[in-house]
Amino acid sequence: MNAPSTGTAAVPGTDSPVFAVDGLWKVFGPRRKAVRIPESEYASLPAAELREQTGCTAAVRDVTFDVRKGEVFVVMGLSGSGKSTLVRCMTRLIEPTAGSLSIDGEDVLAMDAARLRELRRHRAAMVFQHFGLLPHRTVLDNVAYGLEIQGVSRIDRRAKAAEMVAKVGLEGLEERRPGQLSGGQQQRVGLARALAADPEVLLFDEPFSALDPLIRREMQDEVARLHHEEGRTMVFITHDLTEALRLGDRIALMRDGKIVQLGTPEEIVGSPADDYVRDFVRDVPREQVITVRSAMRPAVAGEAEHGPALAPAATVVEAIEAVARCGGPARVVDRGRCLGVVDDAGLLAVVAGLPTPDGRGVAA
Numbered sequence: 001m002n003a004p005s006t007g008t009a010a011v012p013g014t015d016s017p018v019f020a021v022d023g024l025w026k027v028f029g030p031r032r033k034a035v036r037i038p039e040s041e042y043a044s045l046p047a048a049e050l051r052e053q054t055g056c057t058a059a060v061r062d063v064t065f066d067v068r069k070g071e072v073f074v075v076m077g078l079s080g081s082g083k084s085t086l087v088r089c090m091t092r093l094i095e096p097t098a099g100s101l102s103i104d105g106e107d108v109l110a111m112d113a114a115r116l117r118e119l120r121r122h123r124a125a126m127v128f129q130h131f132g133l134l135p136h137r138t139v140l141d142n143v144a145y146g147l148e149i150q151g152v153s154r155i156d157r158r159a160k161a162a163e164m165v166a167k168v169g170l171e172g173l174e175e176r177r178p179g180q181l182s183g184g185q186q187q188r189v190g191l192a193r194a195l196a197a198d199p200e201v202l203l204f205d206e207p208f209s210a211l212d213p214l215i216r217r218e219m220q221d222e223v224a225r226l227h228h229e230e231g232r233t234m235v236f237i238t239h240d241l242t243e244a245l246r247l248g249d250r251i252a253l254m255r256d257g258k259i260v261q262l263g264t265p266e267e268i269v270g271s272p273a274d275d276y277v278r279d280f281v282r283d284v285p286r287e288q289v290i291t292v293r294s295a296m297r298p299a300v301a302g303e304a305e306h307g308p309a310l311a312p313a314a315t316v317v318e319a320i321e322a323v324a325r326c327g328g329p330a331r332v333v334d335r336g337r338c339l340g341v342v343d344d345a346g347l348l349a350v351v352a353g354l355p356t357p358d359g360r361g362v363a364a
């Protein structure tokens with residue numbers, strides 16, 4: 001098994017971390033103190049043996065990552081892999097067992113109750129799958145609720161709430177109650193409520209998993225749009241690979257409480273860290289994720305001067321269209337400089353799962 005990748009490719013935003021998580025553990029079970037994880041030898045037992053011998057579950061095992069400013073960081077994994085526990089630990093809705101955790105350099109584990117409240121209200125707001133809306137309040141009042149708790153005046157909070165309701169596309173529905181809305185609309189109210197507090201980070205816990213596929217897609221587009229417009233840092237939990245690939249700048253793939261790979265969608269699909277990840281991404285249409293930066297080869301004899309130009313982040317699908325239209329190689333151009341070319345052989349190799357010129361994309 002390879003060491004998990006750290007996801008070193010360029011992502012939007014800067015490199016300064018918002019959240020820094022280091023060596024984090026969460027152990028559940030009545031005997032968790034007695035088993036002394038992570039210090040004891042129990043820490044290295046596989047999940048089933050640990051449960052058998054101690055009755056404990058290590059839901060999060062020695063997890064380390066940063067969430068960078070302005071990125072969408074996706075935590076993905078099958079049911080029971082530890083996603084929710086991990087993200088709840090980040091604002092101490094669940095107390096971690098061991099490890100360190102900071103937000104903007106401030107130690108979250110050292111925060112007192114008042115500081116924690118401030119963290120959850122102003123700095124890292126959570127959007128849940130079950131929207132937690134107040135049934136007897138109108139849409140507008142539900143959105144204003146968080147501001148009410150913060151002590152914002154009625155006039156100001158209603159103005160802010162109206163702005164957020166419009167932002168998530170619910171204009172005209174302000175006076176309805178949650179029961180008079182569809183699931184997707186209710187999720188939009190939940191989103192508007194979280195946005196109203198203007199948090200530095202939005203944490204989404206499988207927000208769309210109860211929605212039907214079309215509405216789900218619509219909500220994903222909504223999140224992508226909001227992210228694009230505002231550049232807000234987001235942490236997004238999902239068990240759906242398509243959702244993860246669509247939304248994530250980087251993805252942490254979890255299995256049995258551990259991160260088995262952390263990387264960009266292209267790194268996860270193009271260079272799976274082990275057989276588990278390879279199996280996970282087997283059915284992903286590679287040409288929609290792999291970029292021409294990985295598929296290009298050096299230009300030879302005059303190729304750098306002719307042919308359609310593509311940005312390095314263009315996908316192989318886009319390149320196939322360009323190459324098919326012009327009947328020759330396309331150039332990969334960054335700020336006026338030709339980095340290389342993609343031709344039909346290189347593009348077909350990606351589709352076929354053969355190694356790309358940069359060594360990625362070894363066949364599954």
Ligand SMILES: Nc1ncnc2c1ncn2[C@@H]1O[C@H](COP(=O)(O)OP(=O)(O)OP(=O)(O)O)[C@@H](O)[C@H]1O
Pocket residue numbers: 028029057058059077078079080081082083084085086239
């Ligand atoms: N309060 C708890 N007490 C005991 N075990 C727990 C508790 N909460 C979670 N677990 C266990 O920890 C592991 C990780 O659970 P978690 O809910 O974090 O996974 P998940 O990946 O979010 O799953 P899902 O996608 O189903 O929500 C599971 O084995 C779960 O049974």
